[in-house]
Amino acid sequence: MDVHLIDGTYELFRHYFAVPQAASVDGQEIGAVRGVVTSVLMMIERGATHIGVATDHVVESFRNDLYPGYKTSEGVPPELLSQFPVLEEALAAMGVVVWPMVYYEADDALASAAVQAAKDERVGQVLICTPDKDLSQCVVGTRVVQLDRRRDLLRDEAGVVAKFGVKPQSIPDYLAVVGDSADGYPGLPGWGAKAAALALSQYPHLEAIPKDWREWHPSIRRARLLSESLFNAWDDALLFRTLATLRLDVPVFDAVEDLRWRGPRPNFEEHCRQMKSPDLLSRVTAAESRSQNVHI
Numbered sequence: 001m002d003v004h005l006i007d008g009t010y011e012l013f014r015h016y017f018a019v020p021q022a023a024s025v026d027g028q029e030i031g032a033v034r035g036v037v038t039s040v041l042m043m044i045e046r047g048a049t050h051i052g053v054a055t056d057h058v059v060e061s062f063r064n065d066l067y068p069g070y071k072t073s074e075g076v077p078p079e080l081l082s083q084f085p086v087l088e089e090a091l092a093a094m095g096v097v098v099w100p101m102v103y104y105e106a107d108d109a110l111a112s113a114a115v116q117a118a119k120d121e122r123v124g125q126v127l128i129c130t131p132d133k134d135l136s137q138c139v140v141g142t143r144v145v146q147l148d149r150r151r152d153l154l155r156d157e158a159g160v161v162a163k164f165g166v167k168p169q170s171i172p173d174y175l176a177v178v179g180d181s182a183d184g185y186p187g188l189p190g191w192g193a194k195a196a197a198l199a200l201s202q203y204p205h206l207e208a209i210p211k212d213w214r215e216w217h218p219s220i221r222r223a224r225l226l227s228e229s230l231f232n233a234w235d236d237a238l239l240f241r242t243l244a245t246l247r248l249d250v251p252v253f254d255a256v257e258d259l260r261w262r263g264p265r266p267n268f269e270e271h272c273r274q275m276k277s278p279d280l281l282s283r284v285t286a287a288e289s290r291s292q293n294v295h296i
Contacts, residue, residue, distance in 0.1 A: 004048045009055050009084075015036050019035040024274045051259060054109035055100050070184045084100075095265060111250075126145070166204075206230070212227075264288065
């Protein structure tokens with residue numbers, strides 16, 4: 001069996017800007033919700049059996065206490081923010097396991113779930129469904145991979161190295177020096193993607209980089225300037241790496257079998273009525289029937 005871990009926040013944002021707006025029976029904007037629910041259903045129809053979806057129930061997290069410039073919900077359209085609880089309830093009603101994050105972020109839940117699922121020898125592959133570069137740190141060989149569903153692109157460990165120039169375990173160090181505008185921290189002056197890849201391919205973590213720039217590997221250009229930038233802002237670099245490092249201790253599930261999709265809950269019909277999507281109910285019912293036949 002494979003385990004599919006879905007970045008619900010990314011999916012909701014993606015669908016909000018990609019699909020037409022639509023109102024529920026009660027006038028609530030649900031266009032993106034309907035898009036995400038349909039998308040997850042398509043995965044089930046194509047054979048996904050074990051699924052978990054993580055969402056940012058609130059955009060803020062413990063990282064905002066560590067760094068005041070970290071991302072917030074400021075600037076996010078209210079019509080988008082209002083759909084998070086609706087999505088969480090709709091997916092749960094469809095029978096999908098959902099992790100709505102408040103103290104942690106959705107990425108932390110996905111990282112924790114990936115580690116937990118990979119411990120089960122029955123799992124063939126763990127697919128983290130998001131293109132988010134933060135999650136690249138979770139990739140392990142070809143067993144734990146990233147799946148960009150929009151572009152149908154699978155990224156294993158070799159793919160992470162090809163894209164970033166560093167191995168997955170160096171991704172937090174990489175993001176610490178180059179920064180992440182989406183998350184709100186700037187990185188260090190002079191450290192671009194190429195410089196970070198050259199340095200961290202030789203020295204996997206910041207602590208391994210020699211303090212004397214003359215000891216740096218000869219392939220790293222502008223070593224003196226990069227060294228001054230790094231060690232003059234050492235505390236910032238470590239803080240940014242902490243922000244980029246995903247937590248692996250989020251309580252997500254006890255056993256992989258908890259993620260098995262077993263069909264909708266009785267209240268899913270009401271959610272379909274609210275979303276004006278009777279076709280969803282018939283499709284989910286058909287998928288449940290096929291799933292039960294497979295396990296007979």
